[in-house]
Amino acid sequence: MKQAGFTDTTQKEYMREVMAYLESLGGLPVTGAGKINVIGFLVSKQKSTGDKTRNRTLSAIRSFYAALMDFELATRNPAMEVKKSKTESNKRPIYLDEHELLVALNHIDGRYRDRNIAIFLLMAYCGLRVGEVHRLNLANFKKGKGTIEVYGKGRKWNEIPVPEALSEYLERLQTERITPYNKKEDAFFVSQKGRRLSIRQIQKIAAQTFAAFKAAHPELADMKLTSHKLRHSFATMLLRNGVDIRVVKELLGHASIETTMLYTHVNDDQKKQAMSTINIPLDKII
Structure with a gap:
């Protein structure tokens, strides 16, 4: 393995x-x-x-x-x-739109609010997996290029351009970073104990944020939100903005485009817009 x-x-x-x-x-x-x-x-x-x-x-x-x-x-x-089980493919997709992401972000608070917002932003607006956030080092953030180097699945490196606003936020966050217990620790995100923030801690930050978000919005109480759904939200956001799915595939670090398709969701407005392009020449039917 x-x-x-x-x-x-x-x-x-x-x-x-x-x-x-x-x-x-x-x-x-x-x-x-x-x-x-x-x-x-x-x-x-x-x-x-x-x-x-x-x-x-x-x-x-x-x-x-x-x-x-x-x-x-x-x-x-x-x-x-032995055949694999067929999983339900037509269930309601779970993701947050841009407005919902903003509302959820405003429910992050506490002593390490800036750090936790940065973690949330990297998953929601750069599509990072929890493990990739966990492994992120200071050296992986290329301020001059405005990119981050991500070490993902299959031992593959992926360089992702960072939105300018997020790049500035990450640069500021470096000056507020908790001093690691081990002086040689290069982790971008450090826990209050001075160690690299664990995967479980990152998941807990997302879970607490979603719990507060859903408490304020009871109509979303049944929505099963996890840190990984932020990655779904990122992919769906790109698709809605007209980004080619092949580009989305590269940004997510997927080996095949079929995997990327599982992360992208088309909404009703997009369906209506697509159907509006169809012209049925009823006046020419004899």
Whole structure:
């Protein structure tokens, strides 16, 4: 998994899933397990998990067997014979429009308000993942070029232009940065304990902001907002502004455009605008 560039979080999740699968075999040699064993394990978890979680578990088991085959410890991958669950593709997309993002930002407060606003802005207006915010270093912010270098999934670097207003905000924030406990620490975002701000802490900042936002707007109480939805909001915002989806793909650091399409959502006004371009020549129909 390290060689493939999996994040630490994914590695932990896959390890947990695979260990649970191995325990379910009850002593049966892993090379002696087949498709029925994989299905049995997935079914045993079905009551407490959804389709996405089931598919993640299946991906973990597939990766495990693929590794065994790479090391010549197995000759087949029974998990590849199991189909993934179909996930609901027509459910209401969850994202915030530009006005909602602004309202949500105004619910960030506290002693480290400026730092937390910067984190929120990077996810909402540059599309950074939580892990990318966590890994961001001072050296990654290129003030002269107005860009940030992002170390993303698959061990890939991506240089993202930063909106001028955000670039100025980040530059000011550097002077207010908490002094790290370790003088050599280059993390852009530092916790009150002087350490690199953790992924969990970043998620907590977003969760607290959304909780306050929804408390002030009861009509949005059922909206399942997470830090990752800010990335969806960023992609959707670009699409609404007429940005080519291929450019959106590069900014998000995706390997395929199909993945990018999952992050972009078309609203009703865009549908109406598209349909208004159609001319039906009823007057010419005889």
